[in-house]
Amino acid sequence: MFVAEEGQQLMGYLFAIGEEIQRKQHSIHIAIGVSRRERGKGIGCQLFVAMEEWAKDKEIRRIELTVLEHNHAAIALYKKRGFVVEGLKESRLVLVVTT
Numbered sequence: 001m002f003v004a005e006e007g008q009q010l011m012g013y014l015f016a017i018g019e020e021i022q023r024k025q026h027s028i029h030i031a032i033g034v035s036r037r038e039r040g041k042g043i044g045c046q047l048f049v050a051m052e053e054w055a056k057d058k059e060i061r062r063i064e065l066t067v068l069e070h071n072h073a074a075i076a077l078y079k080k081r082g083f084v085v086e087g088l089k090e091s092r093l094v095l096v097v098t099t
Contacts, residue, residue: 028062032065
């Protein structure tokens with residue numbers, strides 16, 4: 001888990017969830033959130049940089065996340081970080097990945 005905070009104020013977080021199964025140990029699923037008033041200030045990018053450095057050290061080769069199809073700002077951030085849309089899930093969720 002990665003957090004962005006100022007004083008006692010949580011501004012954002014990023015969770016990286018992996019698998020114990022050997023054939024999936026190279027892959028993680030992430031969840032990210034940034035406080036509404038803190039969006040657009042680079043906090044999401046900073047969280048991604050920290051996670052990507054950690055993932056590289058752990059030899060993670062696939063990072064996945066799911067996002068609502070209408071969340072254009074989030075999708076733009078993910079694409080900026082090198083993620084690509086891999087597919088559309090039910091309920092208008094988009095699977096976004098990087099390898």
